[in-house]
Amino acid sequence: GAGVSQSPRYKVAKRGQDVALRCDPISGHVSLFWYQQALGQGPEFLTYFQNEAQLDKSGLPSDRFFAERPEGSVSTLKIQRTQQEDSAVYLCASSPRLWTTNTGELFFGEGSRLTVL
Amino acid sequence: GQNIDQPTEMTATEGAIVQINCTYQTSGFNGLFWYQQHAGEAPTFLSYNVLDGLEEKGRFSSFLSRSKGYSYLLLKELQMKDSASYLCAVREAKLIFGTGTRLQVFP
Numbered sequence: 001g002a003g004v005s006q007s008p009r010y011k012v013a014k015r016g017q018d019v020a021l022r023c024d025p026i027s028g029h030v031s032l033f034w035y036q037q038a039l040g041q042g043p044e045f046l047t048y049f050q051n052e053a054q055l056d057k058s059g060l061p062s063d064r065f066f067a068e069r070p071e072g073s074v075s076t077l078k079i080q081r082t083q084q085e086d087s088a089v090y091l092c093a094s095s096p097r098l099w100t101t102n103t104g105e106l107f108f109g110e111g112s113r114l115t116v117l
Numbered sequence: 118g119q120n121i122d123q124p125t126e127m128t129a130t131e132g133a134i135v136q137i138n139c140t141y142q143t144s145g146f147n148g149l150f151w152y153q154q155h156a157g158e159a160p161t162f163l164s165y166n167v168l169d170g171l172e173e174k175g176r177f178s179s180f181l182s183r184s185k186g187y188s189y190l191l192l193k194e195l196q197m198k199d200s201a202s203y204l205c206a207v208r209e210a211k212l213i214f215g216t217g218t219r220l221q222v223f224p
Contacts, residue, residue, distance in 0.1 A: 004159070033211065042121075042204050042214035043160070056211060091159070099211075103167065105150060106212055108159040 002026070004109035006092050012115045013082045021077045021112040023092030031095040033106060034067055034077050038088045046090075049075060050098060082116045089113045119143050121215035123205050128221045129195055137190045137203050137218045145209030151179050151190045152204040154217070160204055163190070195222050 005024040013019050025032050031050055035043035036059075045059040051072035060067070064082075069075040079086055090113075093106035120142045129135040141149070148167035152160035166172055166181035166188060178191040190203055202217040 035214075040216075040219075042206075042217045045211045045213065048211055059211075093212075103148065103165070105162040105165060108152075108161070110157075110159045 004092055004094055004107055006090075006109035006112050008112055009110065010113050010115075012117065014117055015082060015084060017082050017116075018078065018080045019082055019114060021079075021090050021114070023075045023077070023094075023109060025073065025075070025092065025094030026096070026107055027073075029094035029096050029107075030072075031097065031099040031106075032069060032075050033093045033095075033099075034075070035091040035093065036061075036088045037091055037111065043091055046077070048099065050100075079114075082114075084116050087114055087116045119207075119213050121205055121207060121213060123203075123215045123218045125216065126219045126221070128223065131195055131197060131222055131224050133195050134191065134193050135195060135220065137192070137205075137220070139188045139190075139205030139215060141186050141188070141205070141207050141215075143207045143209055143213060146183065146207060148208040149179075149181055149188050150204075150206040150208060150212065151177075151188075152206060152214075154202045154204055156201075163203075192220075197222050197224065 034046040037043045048056040049069045064080045066078045089111040091111045093108045151163040154160040164179035200222045204217045205215040
């Protein structure tokens with residue numbers, strides 16, 4: 001597809017379950033970001049990849065959150081032992097160039113809405 | 118610390134003009150973005166300002182004053198489809214978002 005694709009679009013998990021959220025960025029995009037968006041709030045930064053390198057993971061709220069991008073394209077955000085406060089929309093965004101040295105916007109996916117019961 | 122402030126909600130009438138303000142205090146600055154986000158959808162890019170002044174793009178304009186840490190998004194000839202959240206975001210090592218302004222346009 002032409003845009004950033006995320007799956008699943010909706011996920012319901014029981015507290016304590018592990019979940020994995022997938023992001024397919026636009027083909028060839030170098031930079032990839034994950035954001036968490038609570039209802040009625042702006043997106044909060046989680047982590048940033050430049051190709052396969054995770055350059056910034058300062059926004060991950062706890063060690064239950066883990067992200068990877070092993071081949072520099074598809075990325076997975078994994079949340080272990082989910083808690084109710086993890087309920088949010090998880091947005092993935094990509095950019096064609098190195099974020100730190102170039103201008104240009106981020107292209108966002110529609111997000112994965114996680115509900116933890 | 119990082120602080121980006123926008124009004125939480127605004128209302129306006131179809132055909133009118135609305136200005137959404139954003140003030141910021143961030144440790145770094147390499148430009149300011151405005152994104153539009155309809156409920157349940159992806160944020161979509163509206164504008165990017167890196168130098169002071171006004172950038173006009175159709176019905177939408179964005180202004181930046183770096184010395185004042187201030188930006189606004191101006192929407193003219195409002196249409197019902199403009200009802201959405203408008204996100205102000207500062208570019209530094211990452212893109213930092215404000216909480217968003219929910220705009221409701223009434224007929």
